Amino acid sequence: MKTSRHLAAALAAAAALTLSAPAAHAAPAPASPWCASGKTVNFAGLNWESARFLTEVMRYVLEQGYGCKTDALPGTSIAMELALARNDIQVFAEEWIGRSTAWNDAAKAGKVMAVGDIIKDSSEGWYVPEYLVKGDARRGIKASAPGLRSVADLPKYKELFMDDEEPDKGRFLNCPSGWTCQGVNTQKLKAYGMGESYVNFRPGTGPALDAAIASAVQRGRPVLFYYWSPTAMMGRYKFIRLDEPAFSQACWETLTTPNNPHPCGTVNPPNRLRVGLSRAFHDADPALAALFEKMNVPVDLLNALLAEREARKLEAPALAVLFLKRQPAIWQAWMPAAVAAHISSTLK
Structure with missing residues (x-):
C-alpha cells in the first residue's frame, strides 16, 4: 500500500486553496504525541475485506483529524502480530482475540494491548439459505426444509x-x-454424527467457497456451509444460522484438537474483535489510545457496506470515505468535537 494520502484527502486539500481564509482548513495542532513528534503510525496491511476497510477508516481519521503520517505494511496475520509485538507496526485494526498463539504470547508478555470493541456481535457457524426453511414467494421457491432448525x-x-x-x-x-x-x-x-452421511468438502480457497455459496443461492438450490461475519456475503443474502449445543470449553478443546477421537459438539466461543496496539504506542499516545478504545462499527452496517463494495467494485479507501460521509453520528462519537469538525470539513 502506498504511503501517499488518500485521494479524497488530496481533493479536500486542493479545495481548501480556494478559500479566502487559508487557515480555515489548516490542520489542527496534533492532539497526538506520537504524531506531533513526526513518527509514522504503521498499520498492519491485513488482507481480508472488513480489516482493509477498518484500516482505511482509521488512517483517514488519523491523517485528517490528528495530522498523522500513516502507512500500511503488508503481511500475514501472524507476521503482523509479531511485528506489533516488536513495535515495528503500531496498529492491528481487527484482532480476533484469543485465536492466535502469536497474539496470546505477546499479550501475556505485555508487548501488545487490545482496546475497544471494533466490531460487536460478529458471528460464525453453520448456515443454510433462508428460503430452504421459509421459502421465497418472490422467487417462487417453496420451503424444502421447514423443520430445519438445528445441526x-x-x-x-x-x-x-x-x-x-x-x-x-x-x-x-x-x-x-x-x-x-x-x-x-x-x-x-464427527461430533454431530455426520461423518458417514456427509461429504466434508473443502474448497481450495476463500473465493472458491464464496463462489460455491453464491452459485447455489442465485439458483435457489440447497447448500449447507460454514461462514462468518462481518462479510459481504452476509450483507448480500439472507441466511439462517443453525442451532448448536451451548458453549462448553471442554468440548471446544476436543474440537480444536484435530486427532481427538471423541469430539463433543458446541457452538463456537463468542468472538471478541478488538483493535490491537503495540504496548509502546499505547503507552506513548493516550489520545490515540482513547480514540481506538471508542471505535466501533455495527456489524449489520459493516456487512451492508462490504456488499456494496463488492457490487460497485470499490477499493477500501473509497469505501472508508463513503462511510465517513454517510455515518457521521457513528464516528464523531469516537473523538473530541474539534477533531470531528475538522474531519467533516475534508469530506465536503
Whole structure:
C-alpha cells in the first residue's frame, strides 16, 4: 500500500486553496504525541475485506483529524502480530482475540494491548439459505426444509444437500484446507454424527467457497456451509444460522484438537474483535489510545457496506470515505468535537 494520502484527502486539500481564509482548513495542532513528534503510525496491511476497510477508516481519521503520517505494511496475520509485538507496526485494526498463539504470547508478555470493541456481535457457524426453511414467494421457491432448525436435524436432510460425486451423502461446505476453522468443522462433523452421511468438502480457497455459496443461492438450490461475519456475503443474502449445543470449553478443546477421537459438539466461543496496539504506542499516545478504545462499527452496517463494495467494485479507501460521509453520528462519537469538525470539513 502506498504511503501517499488518500485521494479524497488530496481533493479536500486542493479545495481548501480556494478559500479566502487559508487557515480555515489548516490542520489542527496534533492532539497526538506520537504524531506531533513526526513518527509514522504503521498499520498492519491485513488482507481480508472488513480489516482493509477498518484500516482505511482509521488512517483517514488519523491523517485528517490528528495530522498523522500513516502507512500500511503488508503481511500475514501472524507476521503482523509479531511485528506489533516488536513495535515495528503500531496498529492491528481487527484482532480476533484469543485465536492466535502469536497474539496470546505477546499479550501475556505485555508487548501488545487490545482496546475497544471494533466490531460487536460478529458471528460464525453453520448456515443454510433462508428460503430452504421459509421459502421465497418472490422467487417462487417453496420451503424444502421447514423443520430445519438445528445441526441435530441435519442427518435426516442429507438427500436435500446431496453431494454431486457421492449422491448417497449430503455435502457440507467447509473452510479451505489450512484454515483453523477447517479442522474445527471436521471435528464437528464427527461430533454431530455426520461423518458417514456427509461429504466434508473443502474448497481450495476463500473465493472458491464464496463462489460455491453464491452459485447455489442465485439458483435457489440447497447448500449447507460454514461462514462468518462481518462479510459481504452476509450483507448480500439472507441466511439462517443453525442451532448448536451451548458453549462448553471442554468440548471446544476436543474440537480444536484435530486427532481427538471423541469430539463433543458446541457452538463456537463468542468472538471478541478488538483493535490491537503495540504496548509502546499505547503507552506513548493516550489520545490515540482513547480514540481506538471508542471505535466501533455495527456489524449489520459493516456487512451492508462490504456488499456494496463488492457490487460497485470499490477499493477500501473509497469505501472508508463513503462511510465517513454517510455515518457521521457513528464516528464523531469516537473523538473530541474539534477533531470531528475538522474531519467533516475534508469530506465536503
